[in-house]
Amino acid sequence: MTNDELDRVLKSTAAPQRPDAFWDELPKKIGAKIHWQANQPECPARQPFFPGKAVILGGMGLAVICAIMALVSERFSASRPGPEVTQMAEARKYYVEIEGLFPNQVQAIVFDRQGAHLVLSDKANVPNSPPYYVRVSDAKGSRCFVTFSGQQIQLDGERCEVLADKQGNVFLVGDDRVWPGNQSSGPVRIEAKPLSALLRINHANLFQRNEREPVSYPLKTCVPKQYSCS
Amino acid sequence: MRLSYRVKQGCMVETEEERDWVKQSLQGDDAAFAALVLRYQHMIYSVAYRMTGSLAEAEDLTQEAFVQAFRQLSSYRAEARFSSWLYRIALNQCLNWQKRRQRIEMLHTEWGRRQEMTSEPETQQTRLVQEALLKLNPKQRAAIILTTYDGLSHAQAARVLGCSETTVSWRVFAARAKLKRILGRQQKAKNDE
Numbered sequence: 001m002t003n004d005e006l007d008r009v010l011k012s013t014a015a016p017q018r019p020d021a022f023w024d025e026l027p028k029k030i031g032a033k034i035h036w037q038a039n040q041p042e043c044p045a046r047q048p049f050f051p052g053k054a055v056i057l058g059g060m061g062l063a064v065i066c067a068i069m070a071l072v073s074e075r076f077s078a079s080r081p082g083p084e085v086t087q088m089a090e091a092r093k094y095y096v097e098i099e100g101l102f103p104n105q106v107q108a109i110v111f112d113r114q115g116a117h118l119v120l121s122d123k124a125n126v127p128n129s130p131p132y133y134v135r136v137s138d139a140k141g142s143r144c145f146v147t148f149s150g151q152q153i154q155l156d157g158e159r160c161e162v163l164a165d166k167q168g169n170v171f172l173v174g175d176d177r178v179w180p181g182n183q184s185s186g187p188v189r190i191e192a193k194p195l196s197a198l199l200r201i202n203h204a205n206l207f208q209r210n211e212r213e214p215v216s217y218p219l220k221t222c223v224p225k226q227y228s229c230s
Numbered sequence: 231m232r233l234s235y236r237v238k239q240g241c242m243v244e245t246e247e248e249r250d251w252v253k254q255s256l257q258g259d260d261a262a263f264a265a266l267v268l269r270y271q272h273m274i275y276s277v278a279y280r281m282t283g284s285l286a287e288a289e290d291l292t293q294e295a296f297v298q299a300f301r302q303l304s305s306y307r308a309e310a311r312f313s314s315w316l317y318r319i320a321l322n323q324c325l326n327w328q329k330r331r332q333r334i335e336m337l338h339t340e341w342g343r344r345q346e347m348t349s350e351p352e353t354q355q356t357r358l359v360q361e362a363l364l365k366l367n368p369k370q371r372a373a374i375i376l377t378t379y380d381g382l383s384h385a386q387a388a389r390v391l392g393c394s395e396t397t398v399s400w401r402v403f404a405a406r407a408k409l410k411r412i413l414g415r416q417q418k419a420k421n422d423e
Contacts, residue, residue, distance in 0.1 A: 001410045009413055015288075016279070026292070034297055115394065117396065120403070
């Protein structure tokens with residue numbers, strides 16, 4: 001069933017009709033309900049509560065606990081992950097949730113200034129492969145992608161394919177040039193790594209796909225949709 | 231005061247007239263609030279029915295939505311559309327209903343009552359579509375109702391639902407996928423008979 005067919009089916013069904021008298025009476029019923037509720041007697045005012053000794057002591061104890069927690073948090077703040085790892089963790093979280101909702105349909109998840117954008121295939125035909133985290137930084141800012149070997153993105157005005165070898169090295173391959181992951185090329189800096197390796201999580205446990213090895217595709221065999229960086 | 235309108239389904243037209251009615255309602259003008267009810271009662275009733283699948287609950291929720299709107303009228307900001315603001319109140323009522331009631335038990339009771347209350351016989355197609363809608367997660371159902379039936383854009387629906395446009399897009403996508411599966415199975419079963 002296509003989206004248009006679904007729309008036709010959905011829109012062909014109207015809410016059950018009600019007689020004219022129903023619509024004439026409804027405003028009156030609503031008005032009556034409003035006035036009835038407005039005329040209900042108010043609850044008697046509560047007496048002011050004077051905090052006893054127990055409440056004051058409890059409040060002081062809570063303040064002490066909060067102070068201790070603040071100190072502990074400050075002590076461990078150095079070991080907190082940096083913003084980059086936080087971003088990758090967020091990307092991983094998005095991927096896990098979305099892959100669960102749309103198995104084998106996710107072509108890319110793009111993170112830019114406007115937020116997260118999802119690129120999905122119409123059918124569940126995206127091949128099994130582990131996800132890769134690609135970050136492209138240039139003068140306009142940086143965009144991050146979670147995508148897969150064989151998918152295409154647009155980089156610096158050029159369409160290029162994300163390819164990975166069996167060692168997990170990622171390359172962005174354009175018509176006449178190749179960007180290895182983790183290198184700068186002119187004004188553009190690219191970081192591309194397997195998402196699971198970045199967070200030191202066992203790929204086999206994290207992802208439920210059957211294939212565990214990255215799959216590399218020869219150029220031009222798959223024609224997925226592309227997402228533009230610019 | 232009896233006013234006549236031309237109500238377009240799914241059309242949310244904000245007018246100076248409505249803003250005046252809101253001001254007058256706040257000053258205690260019952261007729262002004264009744265005019266707002268007359269303008270939006272069909273829209274809110276349709277949303278309530280599609281969210282609940284129950285005529286009786288749709289009527290109750292429609293009334294409750296307008297009563298809540300009256301109570302919260304002082305918090306309405308003229309920068310936002312009155313219809314969006316009203317939609318949000320109505321949908322919150324419907325989502326709260328979902329949590330409160332045992333839906334299946336109510337639908338069985340409603341089935342008997344429905345035979346008397348509808349002036350038009352409900353077609354099998356209508357019933358199947360409504361049952362499919364009720365199988366959706368309530369937030370997905372709200373998203374599909376606003377975008378498909380009421381013609382809101384994803385951005386407009388996001389403002390009504392109080393979430394991001396991306397979230398609305400995902401909910402609509404997931405809802406459509408599920409509806410296609412359910413209605414596709416029903417269609418196949420019908421063809422096999």
